[in-house]
Each structure stands twice: as C-alpha cells, then as structure tokens.
Amino acid sequence: MYDKKKLAAIAARRKKWQEEDLASNHRKSPPRLDRFSTVSDEEIDLLYTPDSLSNFDYEEDLGNPGQYPYTRGVQSTMYRGRLWTMRQFAGFGSAEDTNARFKFLLSQGQTGLSTAFHFPTLMGYDSDSPRAKGEVGMCGVAVDSLKDMEILFDGIPLDKVTTSMTINGPAAMVFAMYLAVAEKQGVPFRKVGGTIQNDILKEYIAQHSWIFPPEPSMRIITDILAYCADNVPRWNTISISGYHIREAGSTAVQELAFTIADGIAYVQAGIDAGIPVDKFAPRLSYFFNAHMDFFEEIAKYRAARRMWARIMRERFHAKDENSWKLRFHTQTAGCTLTAQQPMNNVVRVALQALSGVLGGTQSLHTNSMDETMALPTEQAVTVALRTQQIIAEESGVANTIDPLGGSFFVEQLTNEMEEKAMEYIRKIDEMGGMVAAIKQGYPQREVADAAFHFQRLVDAGKKRIVGLNAYESQEGTPIPLLKIDELVEKQQVARTREVRRRRNAKKARACLSALKEGSLTPNVNLMPLLVDAAREYVTLGEMCDTLRETMGVYTDPAMF
Numbered sequence: 001m002y003d004k005k006k007l008a009a010i011a012a013r014r015k016k017w018q019e020e021d022l023a024s025n026h027r028k029s030p031p032r033l034d035r036f037s038t039v040s041d042e043e044i045d046l047l048y049t050p051d052s053l054s055n056f057d058y059e060e061d062l063g064n065p066g067q068y069p070y071t072r073g074v075q076s077t078m079y080r081g082r083l084w085t086m087r088q089f090a091g092f093g094s095a096e097d098t099n100a101r102f103k104f105l106l107s108q109g110q111t112g113l114s115t116a117f118h119f120p121t122l123m124g125y126d127s128d129s130p131r132a133k134g135e136v137g138m139c140g141v142a143v144d145s146l147k148d149m150e151i152l153f154d155g156i157p158l159d160k161v162t163t164s165m166t167i168n169g170p171a172a173m174v175f176a177m178y179l180a181v182a183e184k185q186g187v188p189f190r191k192v193g194g195t196i197q198n199d200i201l202k203e204y205i206a207q208h209s210w211i212f213p214p215e216p217s218m219r220i221i222t223d224i225l226a227y228c229a230d231n232v233p234r235w236n237t238i239s240i241s242g243y244h245i246r247e248a249g250s251t252a253v254q255e256l257a258f259t260i261a262d263g264i265a266y267v268q269a270g271i272d273a274g275i276p277v278d279k280f281a282p283r284l285s286y287f288f289n290a291h292m293d294f295f296e297e298i299a300k301y302r303a304a305r306r307m308w309a310r311i312m313r314e315r316f317h318a319k320d321e322n323s324w325k326l327r328f329h330t331q332t333a334g335c336t337l338t339a340q341q342p343m344n345n346v347v348r349v350a351l352q353a354l355s356g357v358l359g360g361t362q363s364l365h366t367n368s369m370d371e372t373m374a375l376p377t378e379q380a381v382t383v384a385l386r387t388q389q390i391i392a393e394e395s396g397v398a399n400t401i402d403p404l405g406g407s408f409f410v411e412q413l414t415n416e417m418e419e420k421a422m423e424y425i426r427k428i429d430e431m432g433g434m435v436a437a438i439k440q441g442y443p444q445r446e447v448a449d450a451a452f453h454f455q456r457l458v459d460a461g462k463k464r465i466v467g468l469n470a471y472e473s474q475e476g477t478p479i480p481l482l483k484i485d486e487l488v489e490k491q492q493v494a495r496t497r498e499v500r501r502r503r504n505a506k507k508a509r510a511c512l513s514a515l516k517e518g519s520l521t522p523n524v525n526l527m528p529l530l531v532d533a534a535r536e537y538v539t540l541g542e543m544c545d546t547l548r549e550t551m552g553v554y555t556d557p558a559m560f
Contacts, residue, residue, distance in 0.1 A: 001056050011051040022046075039293035040251035040450075041457065042416070048408035056411060061306070065401045069309040071302050071414070072402040073360040074325040079398035083111075085363040086388045087164055087329065091116030091141035092375045093488045095151035098141040102156060104378060108385055113156070113194075114164040114365060116140035117174070122209040124170040124544030128493040136489035139375070144496040145539045149177040150184065159187040163194040164239070164329065164363075169211035171198040172220050173543045176530035179232070183535075195236035195285060195329075198224060201262040202241045204438045206248035206447060208556065211544060214435050216519075216551035220526060221266065222273040225280040227527035236285045238266055239329060245443075246289035247335045249451020252300045253417060255289060257424030258434075258443045260307055264425070265434040267316055281312060282322035288361075290352035291333045297352070298404060299413035301328070301359030307418055329363035330356035337372040341467035342479055345369040350387050357391055358404055364388055374481040441557070496539060503537040511536050512546050519550040 036044045045052075063069055066076030075081065088110055090101045102113055118140040120132035126144045127136045136142050143149055153163075158181065167174045175196050182192045200217040203210040210217070221238065228235045242250075242259035250258070263284065270280050286304065290297055308326035312318045332352035337345045346369050353366050366384040368376035376384070392398055404410045424446075431437045438444070457463040464470040500508075511533035518524040533543055 001058055002050050002054065004054075007051045007054055010049055014047070014049055014051070018046075038252070038296040039291055039454075039463070040253065040296060041453065042251075042253070042296070048412050050408060052408050052412045053415075056415075061411070061415070062405060068313070068321070068324060070305040070325055072405050074305065074327055074362075078360060078401040079357075079392075080401070083392050083398060084357065084361055084388075085112040085162070086110050086385060086392075087112035087114045087363050087365055088381055088385055089114045089116050089166065089331070089365050090381070091118070092139075092482065093137040093141065093484050094492060095141055095143065095148045097137075097488075099152055099154055099156075101378075101381075102152075105381070105385065106156075106161070108382060109389060110385060112162050112164065112363065115152070115166065117165070117167055118142050119209070121174070121540060122167065122169065124173070124211045124540060124548075126496050126539050126541030127489065128496050129541055134489075136492050137484050142488075142492045143174065143177070143540065144492070145499045146177050146180050146534050146537050147495065147499045149174075149181045153178075153181050153185075157187070158182045158185055159191045164197075165195070166197045168197055168200050168203050168207075169209060169217070170540055170544055171196045171200075172224055172527060172530055173534070173540050175224070176527065176534040177540075179531055180534040189232045191234065192232055193234040195239050196224075197239045197241060197287070199238055199241045199262065199287075201265060201434055201438065202244050202259070204554070204556075205245055205258060205262075205443045206250075207244040210554050212547065212551045213554040214438065216547075217554075218265075218269050218435070219522075222269050222275070223525045223527050225266075225270045226273065226275050227525055228283060229275065229279045233283075235283060237280065237283050239285050239287045240266065241287040243287050243289045243331055245447060246291060246333065248447050249335075249454060250447045251450045252291065252293070252296050253420045254424065254443075254446055254450060256300050256304055256307075256417060257421035257428075258447075259286065259288070260304065260311070260421065261425050261428045261434045261437075261443075263308065264311060264315070267312070268433065271316070277312075277316050277318045278320035278323050281316075281318055282320060282325075285362075286326055286328035288328050288330050288356075289333050290330050290356045292336050292348065292352065294351060294355050295410060295413060296417075297355040298359045299410055299417050301330075301356070301361065302402075302410070302414045303417035303421065304328070305360070306414070307421065327362045329365070330359070330361040331365040332356070332367045334367050334371055337367060337369070338465065338468050339372050341473060341477055342369050342372070343477060344467050345372070346383060346387070349384060350391070353387055354391055354395070354397065357397055358402075360402065370479055370481060374483070377480050377482045379480065439557075499537050500539065507536045508533075508538050508542075511538050512542060515543060516546050516550060519547055 062071045065073040088105050091098050118137055119135045121143050125131050127142045224237050228237045240263045242255040245258050246255040305326045309324040312324045332349045349366050356364050366387050368380035368384045370380045428437045515529045518529045
C-alpha cells in the first residue's frame, strides 16, 4: 500500500532518530522497565511506523466494514445503525428470584437476557440429587424441569427478547425446555431467537463442566445444528467460547487460537454429519473475554474476524457471506477483578468494555464490582450496566466504525495475533484436530503453562495489579454482598418432587424410553425426543441419566 522509496526513507529517519534524539533522551530519562510487554507477555516495540506494515494491503487485510475479510466489522453501519446488545449475565436462587432480576435489568435499559445456571444444572443433576446438596441456587438459577423454565420467563415474551443461556453438557435438554416454554406462550419456533453456549470442547480444555465423552457430545451438537437449521432458524446454535479458556489463564493468542480451532472442529463435524455448511454456519457465534491489555484485546477481535472469514471461505468453501462473518459476544474478565479495593473493579470493567466496543462486539456483558466475592447485588449490576450505557451514549466511540483502523500499532498487533494463532491451529491440525488434541492434553497444558508464567510475573512484581501488589492499602473497603437464603434449596427440592408427582407418569416413562432408544440409533436426531420429554415435565436429571447409561461419562485423564 505504501511507496517503497518512502518506506525506506521513513525507516532511515527512524534509525537516525533512535541513534540521536532517543539515545540522548534515554540518558536523561532511562526506560522505566527493562522490557515492555502486553498482559500476555508479548513484547511491545518502542514505536510503530509505516515501515512496520511494509506488506500491508488495505483490501486484503482490512476491507470496508461489512465486507470480506471483515477486519473492520461484520456490518456496514456498525454502531451508527444499532448499538451492541447489552446483555448482563443473571441467575441466582430460585426461578422467581432470577425472573425478578431479569425484569429489573430490562426496566433499566438492558436489551437482551443472559441466564446463569447453578452448578447442578450445569452438570445435569436435579436439585434433589445428593450431588446437588449445598449448591442449589448458589452460583446461578436452579432449573430442573419445564416448571422452573416457565417461572423463569413468566411475563417475558420470547418473541420480543433474545436469550443467551450459558449451558454446555446439558445444553440440548435446557434448550428443549426453552422451546417448550415458547410453545406454551404461543410463539412459533421460527420466531424464537437467542443463543445456547453449547461449546463442549472448551469444557474439556478449561471449565470442566462436562457430562459425556467428546464423541457423543459432538453427536448431540450436530443434532442441534440440524434441528435448528430446519426448525429454529433465528437461534445461534453454538457460542464458541474463548472466555473460559482465558479465565483459566491462557494468553490472548491462545484464547484466539483454541477458540477458532474449536470452531473448525464444529464446522467439520456438521459437514461430516451431512449438513451443508451454509445451512448451519451462519448461526455459529463466538464469545470472547475482554482482558486488561487494551490494545491487545482490540487486535484479538479484529484478527478473529479476519481469520474466521478466511477459514470459512478458503478451508470450508462456504458460499454464503453470512457463513464468513464472525459475530461475537464479549464479557469483561472476571479473573482480573480483585477483592482488594473492590471499587477499582468499576474502572477495570470500563476499560475492558471499551476495548470490546472498539473491537466491534455485537453483544456485551460488563461484570459487577462485587463478583470476585459473591453474585452481584442490584446496585452493583446497575453500575455495570450504566458503564455500557455511558460508553454508548456519552463517549462518542460509537460514532464511527473501527476508529483505530490504520493505526500502525493496532494493525501490526492484529497481524501478529493472526500469525501466532494460525501457528497453533496448524499444530492442532497435525494432531488430527481439536478433539484429538484435547485427548492428548495439548491445549490444557499450554493454558496451564501460560497461567503459571503470568502468576510468576505477578509474584515477582513484573506485572503490577493495583491494590494487589501495587498501591496496597491496609484499610478494607466494605461493600454490600448478596446472600442466598438457605430456604431456596428446600423449596426447590420440594417443587421438583411435586412436578414428578403431578405429571403424567406413563407419558414421562415413554419419553425416556424413546430417548434411550434414539440415543442407541446413530441416525436419529435427539432434539425432537428431548422437546417431547420437556413437554411432559421430564426433569433435566432424568434426561441426562438416561443418556449417561447409553453414552457414558467423561473422566479427565491425568495429564500433569
């Protein structure tokens, strides 16, 4: 893009500047650090100039917004047409408690719902299971049956609001219950919009809330891809998640590489299942972390869009432009919040949210200041939502598209992110793909090593965290915390047992029998069977136990 003679002249002037002006200034004011690096410990140069981008091509590397390779955004108007969806993650206690929080957030200007389920639901157990004791409603909402789902979305029309649900191992069962609620509200499936996370591969890598082994889990996912393509066309079938990989301690490059590699595995699985790529790929979406290093995060989002576009067009030969577009949700990094001086977390979240917006996110969750200690209070979550609203309405950053596009630093960082992430993907391909790499423990070890390296930098004071290892204070900063009433568990257990007592037992047994038989037959799509079971108030635990019998359970192999 640049004239080679001019680039050579710029490089020469830069060299002279370094040898004369800069050297002189360094003698008076030496660099404050021996080495400057991102939070991922990638080295940062002193200065970026046009010669840093000597091979840069506007059309090939950037393109216009809404056009291949989408580095500058997937929509031609971006936020001038419509702001990102403000989607705060909410779920605690009973379905009634969470329904009230949903309605409060919508009344405060939130534009989409996001559901947090408690740990027993994430693992496919009902609240009256011995394995659920002490966990009911503690870190999310308890959903055991259609009855809970009905209460959760009572008074919330599912054709007007899109819902994101953070669920993976039992995603198909929870999704079936959601569809059954829509049906009871009189909403046709074709009008239901939202997202299930449904990203089981990152569970094996990072979050560890799995149920079944990888192969049957991938079968359930391809069943969802096929079912939604035919019946629920507005539904985003997988939110391919780097968030939890980053929370487990990965670098930004690893988050990018492993998440895109997971996306490749899902697309290949869909194609292998006989589904045309353009029939399901436009409904795949991504979910990234917004960590503390402002520019590194922006470069990550821009690189992700470009990588996905190239992979979908060149590797999978997708023809529909919507298959090339990487759309993503962003959540600010919970792992960066500190219990020390917790009000500092408001500032951290604001910076992280701003990087998500400047990176072109389609949807954003901002963490609350108290989340390192408890679930958010109403006051804390309001401040978090207002942070997004101030960025949207007051900062001016939504007035133009990709305002950092063309920055020598940001473009170079974007290129480096793509190159390093693609190197990881090549290694994973050589191993036989992501499922094979997970079985060999490769991404798990890489993330663990990165987490250990970062902690050593923090312990040595080479990465400074305000309030933790810099500017420490002996004075506490008390803030209100949300506490879950112990009665929630007793009431939830009683409700689940009452649901089983009142339902049509014969129909419930027939649904479970059909589900078992279907799971033993490879070409049967399990989604219609799960929707039937949800309609008859078969519980989540019962559905999962049936499939545990036929599909088995996954045990993490010892790798370290």
